[in-house]
Amino acid sequence: MPKSHTIQPDAIRVVGRGTNVDFSIDDSVPFDLAERRLREYLSQCRGLYSRGRVSVNVGRRILAPDQLASIKNILGCETGLTVSRYWCPPDVLSTALAGPDSRPALPSPPTVAPESPVITAQAGLNNNGLQLAFPGLDATQSTFTEIDDAGGVSPSPAHPGPVEGPEHLEGAPGPKFTGNQALIIKHTCRSGEVVRYQGDVVVFGDVNPGAEIVADGDIVVLGSLRGTAHAGADGDLKATIFALNLESHRLQIGSCVGERPHGTRKGKSGRKAVSPQIAYLSAAGDHSIFVAPFDRSASGGREYQWQSVGLQRP
Amino acid sequence: MSEIRLGGKGKTTGNPSVCSERDSRITTAAIPPSKTIVVTSGKGGVGKTTTTANIGAGLALRGHRVVVMDTDIGLRNLDVVMGLENRIVYDLVDAIEGRCKLNQAMIRDRHQQELYLIPAAQTRDKNCINPEQLTDLCRRLEEDFDYIIIDCPAGIEQGFRNAIGPAQEAIVVTTPEVSAIRDADRVIGLLEAAELQHPRLIINRIRPGMVKRGDMLDKDDIVELLAVDVLGLVPADDRLITATNQGVPVIHDRKAPSGQAFARIAARIDGDDVPLMDLEPKSNLMNRVRYLMGINRSEYTHA
Numbered sequence: 001m002p003k004s005h006t007i008q009p010d011a012i013r014v015v016g017r018g019t020n021v022d023f024s025i026d027d028s029v030p031f032d033l034a035e036r037r038l039r040e041y042l043s044q045c046r047g048l049y050s051r052g053r054v055s056v057n058v059g060r061r062i063l064a065p066d067q068l069a070s071i072k073n074i075l076g077c078e079t080g081l082t083v084s085r086y087w088c089p090p091d092v093l094s095t096a097l098a099g100p101d102s103r104p105a106l107p108s109p110p111t112v113a114p115e116s117p118v119i120t121a122q123a124g125l126n127n128n129g130l131q132l133a134f135p136g137l138d139a140t141q142s143t144f145t146e147i148d149d150a151g152g153v154s155p156s157p158a159h160p161g162p163v164e165g166p167e168h169l170e171g172a173p174g175p176k177f178t179g180n181q182a183l184i185i186k187h188t189c190r191s192g193e194v195v196r197y198q199g200d201v202v203v204f205g206d207v208n209p210g211a212e213i214v215a216d217g218d219i220v221v222l223g224s225l226r227g228t229a230h231a232g233a234d235g236d237l238k239a240t241i242f243a244l245n246l247e248s249h250r251l252q253i254g255s256c257v258g259e260r261p262h263g264t265r266k267g268k269s270g271r272k273a274v275s276p277q278i279a280y281l282s283a284a285g286d287h288s289i290f291v292a293p294f295d296r297s298a299s300g301g302r303e304y305q306w307q308s309v310g311l312q313r314p
Numbered sequence: 315m316s317e318i319r320l321g322g323k324g325k326t327t328g329n330p331s332v333c334s335e336r337d338s339r340i341t342t343a344a345i346p347p348s349k350t351i352v353v354t355s356g357k358g359g360v361g362k363t364t365t366t367a368n369i370g371a372g373l374a375l376r377g378h379r380v381v382v383m384d385t386d387i388g389l390r391n392l393d394v395v396m397g398l399e400n401r402i403v404y405d406l407v408d409a410i411e412g413r414c415k416l417n418q419a420m421i422r423d424r425h426q427q428e429l430y431l432i433p434a435a436q437t438r439d440k441n442c443i444n445p446e447q448l449t450d451l452c453r454r455l456e457e458d459f460d461y462i463i464i465d466c467p468a469g470i471e472q473g474f475r476n477a478i479g480p481a482q483e484a485i486v487v488t489t490p491e492v493s494a495i496r497d498a499d500r501v502i503g504l505l506e507a508a509e510l511q512h513p514r515l516i517i518n519r520i521r522p523g524m525v526k527r528g529d530m531l532d533k534d535d536i537v538e539l540l541a542v543d544v545l546g547l548v549p550a551d552d553r554l555i556t557a558t559n560q561g562v563p564v565i566h567d568r569k570a571p572s573g574q575a576f577a578r579i580a581a582r583i584d585g586d587d588v589p590l591m592d593l594e595p596k597s598n599l600m601n602r603v604r605y606l607m608g609i610n611r612s613e614y615t616h617a
Contacts, residue, residue: 188541190503191496208499208539226539 027061039074182217189213189227198234207243218242224274228252237281242294245274251289251306253281258289258306279306350452350462351583352481354505356497358468360489361518361548364558366465367395368573369485371563372580374429378460381420383432383452385477386467387442390434397424397561398431407435410447416454425566430459440472445479452480461583470504478505484513485545485583490520490531499540514545516579521550522593533592546579548572549593 029037075081181199189195189203191210200217211227213219216234218241225243230252232239237254249260258279276294281287282305292303353366363384370382384392387407393399401421409419409432423429435442455462466477478484484505488498498515505513517536524530537544551572557564564573565580571593581588 187506190506191500193503206539206541210496210500224538 031061031063031067035070035074038071042074042079183215188223191227196233215239221246231279241279242276244276246277246279246291250309251279251291253279253289256281256287256289257309259309261304261307349460349482349583350456350464350480351483351485352464352466352478352510353485353487354466354474354477354501355468355487355494356470356501357488357494360487360494362468362487363392363395363465364554364564365485365487365516365518365548365576366392366463367563368565368576369580369583370429370431370461370463371423371426371565372577373461373463373584374423374426375565375577376580376584377428378584379428379458380461380463381430381432381455381459382463382465384434384465385448385473386465387434387473388436388439389467390436392465393421393431393433394561395558396431396563398433399561402433405433405435406451407438407442410443410451416451425562440467440476443476445476448476449480470501474501474504478508478510481510484510485516486513486540486542487516487518488536488540489518490525490536492531495531495536495539502540502542513542515540515542516546516548517544518548519550520547520593525593544590545582546575547590547593548575548579 183195183197183199183201185195185201185203186205188205189207189211191208194212194214195201196214198216200220201213201215202220202222203213204222206223207213207221207225207227207229209226212230213221213227214230214233216232216236216239218239219225219229219231221229221241221243223243224245224247225241226247228250229241229243229248231241232254235254237256239253241251241253251258277291278294279289279291282290286308288308289306290303291306351369353362353369355362363386366382366384370380374380382392382396383406384390385406386392390405393402398421404414404419406419408414409416419432420430421433423431452462452464462480464477464481467473486498486501486505488494502513515537517533520533521530525532533544533547549571551564551570553567553570554564554572557567557570557573563576564570565576567573578588578591
């Protein structure tokens with residue numbers, strides 16, 4: 001829908017972008033006015049937006065936690081939309097955190113955009129406190145900040161969702177990924193879904209045949225992995241692939257591709273007891289992928305080698 | 315713009331003069347919400363059209379006013395399955411493009427007063443309509459009808475996007491074959507992306523004997539992969555083929571196991587709590603002999 005119309009001059013602008021709609025609220029408008037305008041606009045078009053999750057781009061504005069909660073409240077009450085995350089340009093967050101206020105204040109709300117319908121993964125996992133370097137990110141990419149139910153926020157820099165295309169793989173050889181960013185996917189990845197991410201990927205659900213997960217770090221599937229998985233896509237040979245039920249026929253770690261040897265597939269889908277398995281590259285450097293039960297003490301806990309299909313540049 | 319659902323649940327109630335005869339029937343009970351349901355599959359030939367015809371007939375048998383709509387523009391065949399091919403004067407595209415009134419494009423079923431068909435155009439293609447137009451049309455139909463069942467074309471291109479545009483619910487039809495299941499998985503992903511959460515699954519052409527022997531995927535395998543609710547299981551049934559060729563939905567054949575399965579599916583869509591029954595092969599030796607000799611027409615009964 002390439003149309004745009006102005007509801008309140010200089011306050012809110014509504015622009016359709018593909019299948020998404022952005023609400024842009026002017027940065028220079030005071031927060032209470034912006035809040036009022038947003039409420040007015042949403043009540044005008046009640047019924048137009050229903051259901052769904054949105055992410056809120058808080059732009060360059062600095063916001064207190066209760067103001068964030070207020071935005072969430074407006075969107076929830078007026079339209080039933082759920083805010084799944086906030087985001088802002090990384091430099092704004094660093095400025096805000098460097099400021100005198102110790103409580104991480106956040107930049108505030110000018111943009112509301114429904115999430116990409118294809119991949120609604122929530123990004124943001126951070127165990128090392130705040131890391132404000134953004135290797136490989138350009139200025140247009142943004143920081144995600146998870147919100148909790150109390151409306152409180154814990155800023156956590158992460159890459160903005162799946163990164164399209166393997167461009168980031170070019171340049172200096174060797175792993176660039178340093179290991180504290182993860183993409184959390186909270187749904188089953190179905191056939192045709194491609195997830196590329198410059199960190200670890202954790203899937204709460206299955207990865208069905210025809211789906212593809214490409215991660216620079218490790219891949220953890222808390223479900224059945226039946227699709228393709230490629231860990232260590234930027235060359236990390238220590239990357240692993242873990243799944244509660246590993247049923248893939250082909251896995252890739254770094255540039256090494258492995259194929260499940262014939263006859264090692266578990267019996268034809270009887271109600272088997274699944275055991276978690278982990279795939280890793282052999283330490284010998286011969287580019288072969290091994291798959292072993294995660295719990296080696298379990299019965300039949302024997303690692304077996306997958307057929308090496310050769311090397312493939314990522 | 316699939317995220318934006320115009321109208322949605324809070325749709326306008328119909329013009330009182332139009333639905334006055336319905337009002338007497340529904341004054342005491344809560345007004346059931348009109349439902350626009352799309353029947354889709356991804357893969358072709360799994361039984362979407364047959365399912366659409368039978369669900370439509372089944373809901374009409376339960377006393378609802380139902381429209382079935384064929385959106386497979388250029389390859390229409392819902393009219394053939396319902397035996398209404400000879401009555402087509404105007405079609406869906408005529409109604410959308412304003413060459414006829416909406417009710418002129420609606421053909422009354424031969425068996426049921428409250429069931430109507432809107433046929434697809436045969437001489438046009440899928441790109442001549444868009445989801446917004448179809449949504450608008452369905453919102454008008456919802457004022458007068460309880461259910462609108464949309465037969466979606468195979469594939470995931472324009473025809474698919476048109477068909478799911480107006481839908482409030484989706485039914486995914488698959489057969490117990492790996493290829494159909496793979497396509498169903500893809501389609502479920504696309505439906506979820508288009509905000510049609512929780513599509514329900516119909517598994518068609520199950521051969522309980524083969525499942526028992528381990529030669530066919532069973533319900534649990536399919537559900538484990540697709541992770542959706544099952545709306546119904548339909549056994550493979552020769553009677554269905556006969557009925558389809560005669561242009562009569564098999565649901566009218568009381569002896570057909572598939573017809574009985576469709577009747578239960580219609581009841582579930584209608585909100586009845588009908589437990590899912592496992593299909594069982596006829597264990598009777600004579601039946602098995604008859605089947606092997608090609609005498610038994612419907613291989614199986616069901617529990």
